[in-house]
Amino acid sequence: xxxxxxxxxxxxxxxxxxxxxxxxxxxxxxxxxxxxxxxxxxxxxxxxxxxxxxxxxxxxxxxxxxxxxxxxxxxxxxxxxxxxxxxxxxxxxxxxxxxxxxxxxxxxxxxxxxxxxxxxxxxxxxxxxxxxxxxxxxxxxxxxxxxxxxxxxxxxxxxxxxxxxxxxxxxxxxxxxxxxxxxxxxxxxxxxxxxxxxxxxxxxxxxxxxxxxxxxxxxxxxxxxxxxxxxxxxxxxxxxxxxxxxxxxxxxxxxxxxxxxxxxxxxxxxx
Amino acid sequence: xxxxxxxxxxxxxxxxxxxxxxxxxxxxxxxxxxxxxxxxxxxxxxxxxxxxxxxxxxxxxxxxxxxxxxxxxxxxxxxxxxxxxxxxxxxxxxxxxxxxxxxxxxxxxxxxxxxxxxxxxxxxxxxxxxxxxxxxxxxxxxxxxxxxxxxxxxxxxxxxxxxxxxxxxxxxxxxxxxxxxxxxxxxxxxxxxxxxxxxxxxxxxxxxxxxxxxxxxxxxxxxxxxxxxxxxxxxxxxxxxxxxxxxxxxxxxx
Numbered sequence: 001x002x003x004x005x006x007x008x009x010x011x012x013x014x015x016x017x018x019x020x021x022x023x024x025x026x027x028x029x030x031x032x033x034x035x036x037x038x039x040x041x042x043x044x045x046x047x048x049x050x051x052x053x054x055x056x057x058x059x060x061x062x063x064x065x066x067x068x069x070x071x072x073x074x075x076x077x078x079x080x081x082x083x084x085x086x087x088x089x090x091x092x093x094x095x096x097x098x099x100x101x102x103x104x105x106x107x108x109x110x111x112x113x114x115x116x117x118x119x120x121x122x123x124x125x126x127x128x129x130x131x132x133x134x135x136x137x138x139x140x141x142x143x144x145x146x147x148x149x150x151x152x153x154x155x156x157x158x159x160x161x162x163x164x165x166x167x168x169x170x171x172x173x174x175x176x177x178x179x180x181x182x183x184x185x186x187x188x189x190x191x192x193x194x195x196x197x198x199x200x201x202x203x204x205x206x207x208x209x210x211x212x213x214x215x216x217x218x219x220x221x222x223x224x225x226x227x228x229x230x231x232x233x234x235x236x237x238x239x240x241x242x243x244x245x246x247x248x249x250x251x252x253x254x255x256x257x258x259x260x261x262x263x264x265x266x267x268x269x270x271x
Numbered sequence: 272x273x274x275x276x277x278x279x280x281x282x283x284x285x286x287x288x289x290x291x292x293x294x295x296x297x298x299x300x301x302x303x304x305x306x307x308x309x310x311x312x313x314x315x316x317x318x319x320x321x322x323x324x325x326x327x328x329x330x331x332x333x334x335x336x337x338x339x340x341x342x343x344x345x346x347x348x349x350x351x352x353x354x355x356x357x358x359x360x361x362x363x364x365x366x367x368x369x370x371x372x373x374x375x376x377x378x379x380x381x382x383x384x385x386x387x388x389x390x391x392x393x394x395x396x397x398x399x400x401x402x403x404x405x406x407x408x409x410x411x412x413x414x415x416x417x418x419x420x421x422x423x424x425x426x427x428x429x430x431x432x433x434x435x436x437x438x439x440x441x442x443x444x445x446x447x448x449x450x451x452x453x454x455x456x457x458x459x460x461x462x463x464x465x466x467x468x469x470x471x472x473x474x475x476x477x478x479x480x481x482x483x484x485x486x487x488x489x490x491x492x493x494x495x496x497x498x499x500x501x502x503x504x505x506x507x508x509x510x511x512x513x514x515x516x517x518x519x520x521x522x523x524x525x
Contacts (some may be wrong), residue, residue: 158357161329166374166422176374180361191378263362263400 018111045230051231057176061219065238068201068215071129072246074198075136080135080190083144090172091152091178112200116207132204132215139200147189151182184262187254194246202239216242218239231269278340279305279458284503285319285335286483289383294483295321299335301477301486303460308452310461310469311516313479314458314523319462320354322484323430327351329476336514339426350419350457356411358418360401365399368417375422386480389417392451409440420455429461433468435506439458445472446460466519470511471503478515480522488518 027047033039034046041049054061086104090097116135123131155177163173206215216235223232258265286297294317303309313319324330325337327349332501358367366373369386369499390396393413403411412432419427429448433441449472454460463469469476470492478488492511494502 137492158322158353158355159359161324161353162357162370163374165327165329165349166371168374172374177359177371180359183361261404263404 026180029233042227042229045233049230050233053228054237057231057234061216061235061238064214064216064219064235065242067086068205068217068239069134069197071132071201071204071215072242074200075133075174075200076136076190076246078133078142079144079193079197083193084148087145087148087182088174088179089151090149092174100205104142104145106214107138111153112139113186113207113252116204128208132201132208135204135207136197137199139203142262143192143196144189147185147192148182151185153183155167155181174217184254184258184264187250187257191247191250191254194250195243198239198243198246242270274338277305278302279307280324280460281336281338281340283336283338285332286361287330288320288333294318296479296482296484299510303426304457305340306456306458306472308449308459308472310463310473312463312466312476312519313470313484314519315464316482317522318478318482318484319479320430322479323460323462325426326426327428333419339514348422348425350422350424350427352412352415352419352427352432354431354434356403356408356415358411358414360403363400364395364406364414364452367403368421370418371422371449372441385421388423389400392420392454393417393447399515403470407440408436409444412436412444415427416448416451420457423455424457426486427457427459428454429459431462431464434464441468449496449498465513466515470508471498476515478518478522482525487522488515490515492519 031046031048034044045053086100090101112135115138117271119134120128123134152174159164159177160173162179168176202216202217205215206221209218209221216239219235220232220239222233225228255265280301280303282299282301282303285297285299288297289295295337301468305307311319311369321330325332328337329351360371362370365386369382370390370519372382372385387396390399393416395410395417398406398410403414407412415432416429434443436444445468448459461469461472474491475491476488476490477486478490479485481489490511493513494507495509
């Protein structure tokens with residue numbers, strides 16, 4: 001196909017080396033400019049200072065990263081289960097969809113920062129992690145629900161008739177036609193939700209505030225209050241890495257599941 | 272083939288009007304004999320696909336009736352081939368072909384030999400584990416035919432199955448279809464808008480008018496099977512084509 005020459009080793013190497021080189025150039029300029037203009041670390045720390053802060057606070061930052069990651073993963077998994085289950089219910093009962101969908105939208109469009117204090121009060125400050133989980137779940141849930149609903153509904157009408165012709169049961173239609181058809185949609189929703197679950201966890205931690213929260217977001221607030229800007233950057237870096245890690249993991253899963261049959265994930269090399 | 276003269280499908284005074292008020296066909300009576308090869312020919316949008324779907328009981332008729340004399344009068348005895356191959360893109364070829372039997376909850380051990388037989392019949396052995404997107408249009412259509420035949424249906428319905436294919440693939444599949452029909456001893460109802468295709472394939476051609484469709488001609492093609500390229504070049508073939516073509520034109524009001 002047209003991308004036949006996109007797969008030469010040189011092209012593939014360029015795909016990795018180009019951004020890497022740009023990143024290194026950016027970091028070097030950053031380091032140089034900070035030294036050249038003698039910028040104070042509490043305004044903008046040099047990359048080397050951030051690296052040092054990362055090493056110095058490694059243990060506590062890792063504990064925090066794990067706390068944030070745990071909330072993110074749990075919220076994501078619950079959003080996946082809840083979103084798919086509710087979408088399946090919606091396609092089985094039009095009545096249920098009509099009744100419930102508006103509330104799912106309300107939940108989605110209300111800013112999570114605005115509900116966070118309420119949820120915290122309801123759940124109680126002694127169970128902050130549960131509150132964080134609920135908040136991250138609220139943010140992560142909707143993309144899965146709406147994508148899955150779309151995927152379950154957009155089956156080929158001829159295939160539906162074929163299933164009807166052979167007297168397929170509702171269960172067979174669901175498991176052999178609708179769910180496989182929805183798989184690419186669910187995976188796309190998961191990629192959005194994975195990132196959102198992390199954002200939800202971080203925002204909830206910010207709101208939960210002092211003492212109670214132990215995640216990376218709280219490390220950022222804490223370091224900011226103490227003007228430990230390099231440590232703040234170090235926590236920020238870890239958060240970005242978590243987000244990137246989640247995205248790549250889900251992209252890999254998508255590739256694994258769809259590469260044989262779906263246009264979005266066909267191996268470039270197999271063309 | 273149709274010598275048995277025992278009716279398989281009896282359409283009696285059938286009419287179909289959609290909710291919007293469009294009438295697909297009306298006052299339509301037709302008997303399809305066991306083992307016959309019948310083409311339904313008509314201009315585009317004349318309601319011939321709707322008629323086919325009504326025969327398969329995928330849609331109801333507004334008045335009149337459509338009766339089957341299938342062995343068990345069930346769905347199992349009808350095979351349907353759509354305009355597009357209509358394969359499940361997420362399933363391998365063998366899973367696609369065995370779908371009707373899987374839906375009937377047959378054990379895998381009972382499905383495997385039938386599936387392999389069907390794949391061999393349509394010349395797709397060796398592609399068991401290929402996904403639809405990896406196959407050509409003609410191969411996908413053959414897989415679709417194999418799927419329709421795997422239940423060993425008494426009646427095979429095809430809705431312009433080769434319309435999207437190139438001429439050479441189309442002629443090849445026409446021959447394949449005739450060979451399969453003679454071997455399987457099923458009845459075939461073949462919807463098409465191609466005069467040449469219908470004359471080449473059929474024992475009998477039902478020509479429909481524009482919508483609302485009614486039968487304008489019922490033409491028997493008295494030429495022996497197996498039909499070959501020689502038949503396509505014969506004066507007899509040309510005569511039939513002219514006759515069918517005239518009938519088709521008589522049903523259009525331009």
